[in-house]
Amino acid sequence: MATVELRFSALPEHVRTARLVAAAVARRAGVDEAVLDEVRLAVGEACSRAVGLHQTGGIAAPVQVLLIEEEKQFSIEVGDEAPHTVSGDRGSGAEPGDPDAEAEEDEMGLAVISGLVDDVEVSVGEQGGSIRMTWPTIPPTVVPA
Template sequence: MIENRPEGDVIQLKLPSLPDYLGVARLTVSGVANRMGFSYEEIEDIKLAVGEACSNAVKHAYRDDDKKGAIQLDCVVYSNRLQIVVTDEGKGLNSAPVADQLTPIYAGRDIEEVEEGGLGLYLIHTLMDEVEIRSDNGVSVSMTKYVRRDGVAGYDRTISEKEV
């Protein structure tokens, strides 16, 4: 018996931290989400969120290393939700994201000052039902999307202290 095994099925994928493989990550989660019965729009949201998390890992995790590292993509399939965890073993975050960084435009900045790609965390938080970001040895972005049956989601959407 495996300790700490989640109650859901686990699909794991390890990819080189290169932009060429981002499509593989999106296709993988698309197939899993489709099998679970998510709508087309929900699958597109999941693909976009996973693409942003993986892009952040490619762009930031191994920026000072001579060699590229890897991105680990874990999909955990539960009866009522899909949990996706994107993990790298790179530099990590300098600090936890603050609430202002989870809005489309950081407080006090004009639209002209917003950098391309600076909307990733905002998009991930907007598109997914639950998001948790950890930075220990690298960065781990855990994203959960609940399956909605009959227009009702199986979750309580409240902001936890971890998100703020």
Template sequence: MATVELLFSALPEHVRTARLVAAAVARRAGVDEAVLDEVRLAVGEACSRAVSLHTGHGLSSPVKVVLTEDEKKFSIEVADEAPHPTAVVSTAGAGRQPAAASSAASASSSVSAPPGGPSGATVAGEDAESEDDMGLAVISGLVDDVEVTAGESGGLIRMSWPTTTPPVPA
């Protein structure tokens, strides 16, 4: 089982590099060429989410991406260290609704208007959470096997794709 680890500063310009590395490792692992665009997009969404969370919480720690290949599947984990107020665990698999991860995440992280404020008031952070939910919906629509976990010590998105050809020898 081969593994590639990528650590990058939580800056938007590094997301493109993570996408390119993920596509190259996925191709080497034997992921079908027709799926490589989905891998790139899913990794881009997951890394953008992690960068946004790090930036929003003022964290200087790097975003971690782990790419693992084995005989039957190629897996990617994108980890952030941002605290999530409520633990979230959701899994979307074959035969599930594509937005399963998104609905579980949004159900656990609701934001309400401050007391005494107008009912239509926008709370700081609400837009970020909406973008977060949208990113998770995109990921779950692209990847059949995805798991999202989050807690006070950070979050993790695990994604995997089947491989169709044996990995290229090193």
């Protein structure tokens, strides 16, 4: 199992770099060429979400992206350090701005990711959250000599 770790400041201009790195590592891991656009889009959406959460929460910590190559699959995990509240708990301590609009935008981003990736796991908690996306890999073909 090989893992590439990418950390970047929570700035929108770094999302493009994360997308490019993710696509390059996915290609090397054996993800089907036809799926690479979906990988780029899903990573871009997940990273943009994490950047937004960090900026809204005033969190200086970097966004973390793990690119994990396993035997028959390739996974990307995008992590943030923004505290997440339990769904429906938008009472005291809510972030500035419209919490309902922010929650709706967050749900839309997760819906886009779910539409692009068949295998998605979202985990959230008071210490942050992560989105893990997994794609199958194609075994390398052996060309007879």
